[in-house]
Structure formats: structure tokens, C-alpha cells
Amino acid sequence: MHIYFCGSIRGGRQDVKIYQNIVKKLQTYGTVLTEHVTHVAISEKGEDAVSGGDEAIYERDMEWLAQSDVVVAEVTQPSLGVGYEIGQAMAMKKRILCLFRPSSGRVLSAMIRGAEGKLGGTLFQVQDYKEEDVEGILENYFGELTKN
Numbered sequence: 001m002h003i004y005f006c007g008s009i010r011g012g013r014q015d016v017k018i019y020q021n022i023v024k025k026l027q028t029y030g031t032v033l034t035e036h037v038t039h040v041a042i043s044e045k046g047e048d049a050v051s052g053g054d055e056a057i058y059e060r061d062m063e064w065l066a067q068s069d070v071v072v073a074e075v076t077q078p079s080l081g082v083g084y085e086i087g088q089a090m091a092m093k094k095r096i097l098c099l100f101r102p103s104s105g106r107v108l109s110a111m112i113r114g115a116e117g118k119l120g121g122t123l124f125q126v127q128d129y130k131e132e133d134v135e136g137i138l139e140n141y142f143g144e145l146t147k148n
């Protein structure tokens, strides 16, 4: 299974440790195409080791998104890129799980929360979670997926 993980980069790197935990768990279910999102060496300036710059990053990521079987997005730290990836993934009719921590004190964008169910059935889901529950949430989600 190919998994596309979305997490904030230029939107701010505050949650990078949480991304690491999520991706570690995701790697037990398949290949995470975007593991770099969890790298502490990538600052909020973005990747600087990609020759071809932002255009190459965009093209690589859209290609990975197209290849993915499931998209998991941590949406607590607001990020234009993550919002864009989710919109594109919806247009591609991908299976998408958005994870949000209400304990952050933030209120999730209506363009994400309000899109729940819009692809029909459970294709687009938003799940509120606490950090300590994330493994169980992913176990349930991927358990259901592999049943189908």
C-alpha cells in the first residue's frame, strides 16, 4: 500500500514530533511516500536539497499523490500546502483521513471539517484525536481498510 502523509512544512514545524509518531505507525501498513515531512532537518523554509526547487517539489508530490492508495493528513497546524494536497486528493477521489487535535485550541477550517462525507461513504474522514490515541485510531482505520 502506498500512503501519502501530509503535514505542515512552511506553515510551521511545531508538530514534527507528532508527524514522526504517525508516520512510524503508518510504515507498519505500507510505504509512506512523503517520509521527508517528518525530518527535523527540514525547517519551515522547506526542502533545500531538491534540485529544481519548488517546481520540482510540486511535481514530485503531485506524482506521489496520484500514486497513493490512501492519504493521511495531520491538519492541526494550518498549512496552505496540506490544504492544497487534500483538495487535489479529493479531486482524484482518493481515500483520505484528516487528523485534528482539538487540544491545540484551534478550530479546524470549515473547508476541511465541512467536506466530511462529500466523496460519499467513508472516503473522506475527519478524526479528532488526542496524541496518546493516535496509534489506536490508525489501527482501526487501517483495520477497516484491509477488511475491504
Ligand SMILES: O=c1[nH]c(=O)n([C@H]2C[C@H](O)[C@@H](COP(=O)(O)O)O2)cc1CO
Binding pocket: 005, 006, 007, 008, 009, 010, 011, 012, 034, 037, 045, 046, 047, 057, 061, 079, 080, 081, 082, 085
Ligand atoms: O519543501 C516542501 N516539501 C514538500 O513536500 N511540501 C509538501 C508536503 C507537505 O505535506 C506540504 C506542506 O505544505 P506547506 O509547506 O505549505 O506547509 O507540502 C512542501 C514543502 C514546502 O512548502
